[in-house]
Amino acid sequence: MAMSTALLTDHYELTMVKAGLRSGAAHRRTVFEVFARHLPGGRRYGVVAGTGRLLDALENFRFGEEELTFLEDKGIIDRPTLEFLADYRFSGNVYGYREGDLYFPASPILVVEGTFAEAVVLETLILSILNHDCAIASAASRMTNAAAGRPIIEMGSRRTHEQAGVAAARAAYVAGFASTSNLQAGRLYGVPTAGxxxxxxxxxxxxxxxxxxxxxxxxxxxxxxxxxxxxxxxxxxxxxxxxxxxxxxxxxxxxxxxxxxxxxxxxxxxxxxxxxxxxxxxxxxxxxxxxxxxxxxDGYGVGTSLVTGSGVPTAALVYKLVARETASGRLEPVAKRSVGKPSRGGRKEAYRLLDSSGHIETEVIATSGAVPEGGVPLLHPLVLNGEIVGREPLEAARERHRTTVATLPLDALHLARGYPAIPTEFI
CATH class of the missing domain: 3.20.20.70 (Aldolase class I)
Known part of the structure; x- marks a missing residue:
């Protein structure tokens, strides 16, 4: 049996569930979205990575006897919360950008629909996987572009946490690295190994x-x-x-x-x-x-810089509530108004507009339900009614990244700090 991922989370996720169960709000329908307010490090684009790992982790997000005993003994949960968690199975929907695709500021790369209680407990798990893997893949993509067709072997396992080394090797492969020195990445994900x-x-x-x-x-x-x-x-x-x-x-x-x-x-x-x-x-x-x-x-080996995101070890992704069910049963937009940390309310769809030569022109985020003419939809079903439907071979993500990077304008591949290569428009 696979190890439970349920405690790969923060304390306050469960105290929110505890309080929400008491108030009755825990069972309200909600929509959460993962996005980046900005691209850290002056990067021109980001790379979606970790989706496959996230789906595996979600499948194993179960509170067994050991997890529940720990939580109860530490006084973190009460009896109603324990009973809720004992039966926890995510039953909602998850939509996301495909792994290997690109993203830009405000791109809703993951949308989680479910009750507040079943969606909020996934926040830490989702962000820890996506923030790490997207950062590594974004750095790896820049290295792959700089290598201009010369192969790169990933060899950074000795410069990071042992499990992070496996995840980094996988993310680097998505973004174009040819192989890894990490044997566990080879065993789990089929990444070619070398050394x-x-x-x-x-x-x-x-x-x-x-x-x-x-x-x-x-x-x-x-x-x-x-x-x-x-x-x-x-x-x-x-x-x-x-x-x-x-x-x-x-x-x-x-x-x-x-x-x-x-x-x-x-x-x-x-x-x-x-x-x-x-x-x-x-x-x-x-x-x-x-x-x-x-x-x-003829080839390169990259270690430390790869596993640390080449100076940008996190993708700066956040997980925010953007819609909630009202007492009348209607789903309404909600948004933070914090200074410097605003968010846009409402369930969103994302589209990409291409020019006549097939190059990316604009990222369009729609909250109105409108579909831009010629827009390529970017959100795809990953989980429907609790059932995982979005798994795909790692090679598919790798090929998607290769073809999508080729649609960027040439200045997007410059290594100098700059603004996002593609503008984001809201409709």
Missing amino acids: TAAHAFTLLHDSEKDAFQAQIDSLGPSTTLLVDTYDVAEAVRTAVELAGNKLGAVRIDSGDLAVAAQEVREQLDALGAFHTRIIVTSDLDEYAIAALAAAPV
Whole structure:
């Protein structure tokens, strides 16, 4: 049985349910929406990621005996709340942008319809998954664009929480990374995995030659040899001597990568290893990748910057109540009026307008029920009457991202801070 996700939530979610059950308001129909008021870090667009993980987590959002005992023993819930939670099954509807799609400020990337009690308890779970995965995918997309077709391996597991490393590998793959070093991401999500050896393997052996020979004997001459433990030029000579022109790749993990790559390329060609690729690692981010565009580099490995969102570790998404049922049974808009944190009330639909060349022109958010002419609907059913209907293969999200990014205007791919690439209009 899968582990319950019910306690991956905040204390106040359950105290609101407790108070709502007492007042009678807990069973009122509501609509919550997830959106970003702005794109953090001066990003030009955001990437939707984590939808598949969220659906899995929602399916396992159940309060079992252990969870209920903990909550009751700590005095967090009373008997009526315990009885409600013991029978909890989300029975409402969830609509969302498809995973891999893009979003902009105010895009309602997730819409949750249900009673207040059954919808409010999902807030923390939804935001923790989407804020993390959207931030990682948004950073990964910038890196993929900067790499201009050269593959990137995700290798940041050792720089973050162990479960965050798995989620980051998945999100990076959605946004175009070619593979990951994380085996759990490979097992759970089918993300291709890759990896060969670290400096420790070279240091273990009596000589670099012995280390390279052991790796070649084990993995074959098409392996990737790490050449900067000692002297790079000497390591490259040894690598080609042992593997010949079948040597798959060499990896450089330190120094001036552009200069080192040029020198290694010239040396490999002089030794006849014309098809041996050059992979570079060492604290890369999208800016460093872009700076290496003219260097003879064939692939990149990115770790720390990827799993930390390249300086933007959260997508700044919020989960807000936008409509509630009145005493008369009518659904009416509600909105915060807080200074600096306003929201727009009412259940929304989202559409995307494309120009004659198929490029994105405008994001349209409709609260009036109007459908813009030619608008492509962005909200799709993920859960209907409590039943999950929106699961899809991870490859579908990856392909969606690739094709959707291609519809952005070219200036949207600039790495400099700027305004959102696409305007959002409300109708």
